[in-house]
Amino acid sequence: MSAPLLQVGALFKRFGGFTALAAVSFDVPAGQRLGIIGPNGSGKTTLINCICGTLRHDNGSVRLSGVDVSALPTYRRTRLGLARSFQIPRPFYSMSVAQNIAVALEYGVGRRRVHASAARKEGLTVLDRLGLTAKANADVGSLTQVDLRRLELARALATQPRLLILDEVMAGLSSVEVDDMLETLASLNREGITIVMIEHIMRAIMGFSQRVICLDAGSIVADGEPAAVINSAIVQKIYLGG
Amino acid sequence: MRNWSRFLIGATLSVLLALGLTRFVGNEYFFFATYVVLQFIVLATAWNILGGYGGYVNFGASAFFAVGAYCAVALTQSYALALPLQILAAALVTGLLGFAVGALTLRLRGIYFSIATVAVAVICETVIMNWSFVGGARGTTVLQPAAPAFFSSYTRLLFFVMALLALLAVAFARFVETSWIGRGLRAIRDNEEAAESVGVPTLKLKLFAATASGALMGAAGAPFALYMNFIEPTSAFSLNYSVSALAMPLIGGSANWLGPVIGAILLAGTQQIVTVTISSELNVLIVGLLLVVFVVAAPHGILGLWHKLVARGGQRP
Ligand SMILES: Nc1ncnc2c1ncn2[C@@H]1O[C@H](COP(=O)(O)OP(=O)(O)OP(=O)(O)O)[C@@H](O)[C@H]1O
Ligand SMILES: [Mg+2]
Numbered sequence: 416m417s418a419p420l421l422q423v424g425a426l427f428k429r430f431g432g433f434t435a436l437a438a439v440s441f442d443v444p445a446g447q448r449l450g451i452i453g454p455n456g457s458g459k460t461t462l463i464n465c466i467c468g469t470l471r472h473d474n475g476s477v478r479l480s481g482v483d484v485s486a487l488p489t490y491r492r493t494r495l496g497l498a499r500s501f502q503i504p505r506p507f508y509s510m511s512v513a514q515n516i517a518v519a520l521e522y523g524v525g526r527r528r529v530h531a532s533a534a535r536k537e538g539l540t541v542l543d544r545l546g547l548t549a550k551a552n553a554d555v556g557s558l559t560q561v562d563l564r565r566l567e568l569a570r571a572l573a574t575q576p577r578l579l580i581l582d583e584v585m586a587g588l589s590s591v592e593v594d595d596m597l598e599t600l601a602s603l604n605r606e607g608i609t610i611v612m613i614e615h616i617m618r619a620i621m622g623f624s625q626r627v628i629c630l631d632a633g634s635i636v637a638d639g640e641p642a643a644v645i646n647s648a649i650v651q652k653i654y655l656g657g
Numbered sequence: 658m659r660n661w662s663r664f665l666i667g668a669t670l671s672v673l674l675a676l677g678l679t680r681f682v683g684n685e686y687f688f689f690a691t692y693v694v695l696q697f698i699v700l701a702t703a704w705n706i707l708g709g710y711g712g713y714v715n716f717g718a719s720a721f722f723a724v725g726a727y728c729a730v731a732l733t734q735s736y737a738l739a740l741p742l743q744i745l746a747a748a749l750v751t752g753l754l755g756f757a758v759g760a761l762t763l764r765l766r767g768i769y770f771s772i773a774t775v776a777v778a779v780i781c782e783t784v785i786m787n788w789s790f791v792g793g794a795r796g797t798t799v800l801q802p803a804a805p806a807f808f809s810s811y812t813r814l815l816f817f818v819m820a821l822l823a824l825l826a827v828a829f830a831r832f833v834e835t836s837w838i839g840r841g842l843r844a845i846r847d848n849e850e851a852a853e854s855v856g857v858p859t860l861k862l863k864l865f866a867a868t869a870s871g872a873l874m875g876a877a878g879a880p881f882a883l884y885m886n887f888i889e890p891t892s893a894f895s896l897n898y899s900v901s902a903l904a905m906p907l908i909g910g911s912a913n914w915l916g917p918v919i920g921a922i923l924l925a926g927t928q929q930i931v932t933v934t935i936s937s938e939l940n941v942l943i944v945g946l947l948l949v950v951f952v953v954a955a956p957h958g959i960l961g962l963w964h965k966l967v968a969r970g971g972q973r974p
Contacts, residue, residue, distance in 0.1 A: 490858045508847050522837075574856055
């Protein structure tokens with residue numbers, strides 16, 4: 416048996432005296448669709464930041480296919496196949512949509528130099544997937560919130576990830592747009608990309624995930640079948656009982 | 658590729674033009690003044706590699722300029738090194754200085770690098786002030802050697818050398834800008850965390866830019882003592898270099914290699930005229946005021962204004 420694609424082991428992260436992550440451990444096998452839920456401030460974004468290296472964790476380990484990447488800078492983790500989207504979109508504002516994608520195409524796969532024309536074709540494919548083809552040459556500043564979220568996902572995809580981590584990529588989308596996005600994600604998953612999705616929209620979580628993890632105050636409080644997790648006493652208490 | 662061949666032709670013509678000027682222009686003052694403009698083209702272009710492309714502001718250009726100048730002086734006094742070697746050595750030392758400041762501060766995002774460059778300027782000036790081998794606070798005289806056969810004066814030779822340096826700096830900046838390095842730096846300037854997360858090795862690129870930028874600034878300063886026949890810390894570390902190095906790209910337009918060139922010609926040209934007609938004391942003030950006007954009214958500089966005008970013209974039926 417080969418190692419799971421992602422292994423998070425006893426992860427700790429403190430901000431001053433505040434503990435944002437306390438001994439978070441879970442594995443993600445290759446090919447899984449994992450949903451992560453949790454109330455505001457429960458540490459979901461912090462968890463992603465530590466997995467991707469945007470923040471350095473204080474204790475614990477992050478392994479990709481069995482290799483400890485704790486000491487690697489973010490860009491090296493990206494080149495090992497780990498891509499993420501940001502909760503608040505962070506496009507490259509001075510560039511067009513296509514140029515945003517081009518940076519990810521050029522840098523995301525590392526030393527393997529992609530031929531310019533092949534890269535352009537790959538870029539077009541990614542844009543087409545997210546319905547951004549018509550806006551390829553648009554300035555990022557002119558995009559709507561929805562398109563900014565699509566760009567966020569498109570740019571992550573352009574790095575050709577094995578594991579894609581999405582931080583509330585559907586926030587602010589209409590229900591039709593959510594369905595569209597879910598369909599796109601499902602087809603990416605069918606092609607072999609493992610997806611971890613952080614989301615507040617329950618419908619999206621339930622429709623997408625094979626497994627759900629619930630985070631509360633920096634700890635995992637439930638992990639399992641979506642229906643079982645959502646209906647568990649503890650999750651019900653967090654979400655409804657306050 | 659076609660763009661590069663056009664650039665190469667332009668560059669070759671510029672070299673020939675500079676060479677021709679040293680032969681056929683009689684007025685010695687022309688070379689004296691144009692040298693300064695060219696020197697600022699190098700300085701502004703160098704600053705822009707890190708500041709314009711990467712978005713990391715260096716407030717201490719004067720330190721790199723002056724260390725380059727003093728490096729050349731020290732080497733001439735001890736080894737009578739030839740001018741090209743002086744420039745090379747100066748670039749090496751200030752490149753290392755840029756790398757060192759970068760390595761200490763560029764791991765941190767934000768303003769730390771900028772603050773460190775201010776400190777570097779203060780530290781370097783204090784060291785030179787107290788280094789008697791290069792004249793300390795009183796300064797030292799540096800005699801121009803006899804001009805080589807082709808040039809009728811040493812100032813003309815210095816003019817030609819600085820023209821070559823300017824060309825080299827601009828060609829290098831243009832290469833960086835249009836290569837993968839430039840695209841990576843631009844991503845860093847736009848959003849560093851996002852850049853890193855799509856695979857851009859941000860620290861490496863920033864260090865490369867800090868080193869290259871520092872080296873070119875030092876090269877710009879290397880012939881300074883020979884040009885003045887004299888060097889002392891106050892003028893070598895003049896605030897004018899630090900302010901101009903960042904004002905020229907910002908006024909010309911910092912996204913493009915042409916911006917610093919336009920800014921340098923405009924500002925350094927104005928400064929030369931003001932120095933002759935009024936007083937050189939006004940130079941920093943004028944640059945400062947222009948900078949404020951541009952930051953408020955045209956944040957993308959002259960090139961930005963130009964693109965806006967072209968775009969508007971194109972929209973007319
Ligand atoms: N850089 C930081 N410095 C200090 N505290 C932080 C920092 N980042 C996050 N926190 C704190 O850590 C806790 C977890 O934040 P995090 O952003 O991970 O929550 P989240 O689960 O993503 O919430 P949301 O659903 O609102 O996005 C919060 O209390 C937050 O205030
Ligand atoms: Mg969050």
